[in-house]
Amino acid sequence: MSVRPPKPPRQEHWDRLMEIPLAVASLVYLAGYAVRILADHHLSQGWLDLCLAVTLVAWAVFGVDYAVRLRLSGQGPLRFLRTHLLDTVVLILPLLRPVRMxxxxxxxxxxxxxxxxxxxxxxxxxxxxxxxxxxxxxxxxxxxxxxxxxxxxxxxxxxxxxxxxxxxxxxxxxxxxxxxxxxxxxxxxxxxxxxxxxxxxxxxxxxxxxxxxxxxxxxxxxxxxxxxxxxxx
Incomplete structure (x- = not known):
């Protein structure tokens, strides 16, 4: 079982800085996804495209956060993946992201x-x-x-x-x-x-x-x- 090493100070600062933005992005992603599923027969294609764009932007925020934390950790990609397996799963399946809130x-x-x-x-x-x-x-x-x-x-x-x-x-x-x-x-x-x-x-x-x-x-x-x-x- 891999043990996650202590976080570098810069990574701890980044994690604190991104707590609120990531929480907001999680809610936005979930809301955009829900609207696309529940109201797809009642909204015009323009609104549906807007919801899709919102979810993609939120997903991009998750990806940028993951990439920055990988960079600040000082670890190689494979080691970072092993020690941050849950974060990797959440990035691949962003619907699980609100659970981190x-x-x-x-x-x-x-x-x-x-x-x-x-x-x-x-x-x-x-x-x-x-x-x-x-x-x-x-x-x-x-x-x-x-x-x-x-x-x-x-x-x-x-x-x-x-x-x-x-x-x-x-x-x-x-x-x-x-x-x-x-x-x-x-x-x-x-x-x-x-x-x-x-x-x-x-x-x-x-x-x-x-x-x-x-x-x-x-x-x-x-x-x-x-x-x-x-x-x-």
Whole structure:
């Protein structure tokens, strides 16, 4: 397993400088993609071309950021790819980029020395935001490829959202299912993400409960008079 080396000071400065612009570009990309999918029958070709141009510009911002960080890292392309695998995947699949925004709020809070959630709270909130963003992006993609496919059961965006929720929750009712290769490929990714996010939330919640019960037991032991142990007659 490759270990990411410490960031050079110039790269850290660049990362801080680009936090907000990349977050804005992520939202713009997602909004442009969503408009092209959901309103393609209601907008003129000029507006659709504008949405496409907006998404391409946002994607170009991601590419420039990746290239600059590669340059500032001082690593070769192959080593940088190995140590920044997630960043490379996000560059290739820019619909996943909004997920990287989920921890922006916590980084900004930490920089301002503002109070933050506990570790368990951050994990659960991050998992919830990630699931919401992934679900929306996945629903858009599946709807795009499924709505006009022969024999499709996902013919409206509502069907796609319902299928996405069932898949992320690992329920899988089977009333609507993707029939296209791209739709099924997205389904595999959604299943993997759903299992990972559900495991993270469940594990964090269980750890939080154990911590709470342990503190209560310790507090009861401190407050209990000497010799008054449980079960003592």
């Amino acid at each position: 989920a921890n922006l709020y916590y980084r900004l809070q930490g920089r301002r020395n503002a109070p933050r959630f506990s570790l368990y709270g951050r994990v659960m909130v991050y998992a919830g935001l990630s699931a919401s963003l992934l679900g929306f992006a996945g629903a858009l993609t599946v709807y795009r490829y499924e709505r006009d496919a022969p024999g499709a059961t996902i013919v409206t965006f509502g069907d796609s959202v319902w299928w996405t929720c069932a898949t992320l929750a690992t329920v899988g009712y089977g009333d609507v299912t993707p029939v296209t290769p791209m739709g099924r490929l997205v389904a595999v990714g959604m299943m993997a993400c759903g299992l990972a996010l559900l495991g993270a939330v469940t594990g964090s919640f269980s750890s939080w409960l154990i911590q709470v019960f342990t503190r209560e037991d310790e507090r009861d032991d401190v407050q209990r008079p000497p010799g008054d142990s449980p079960g003592a007659s």
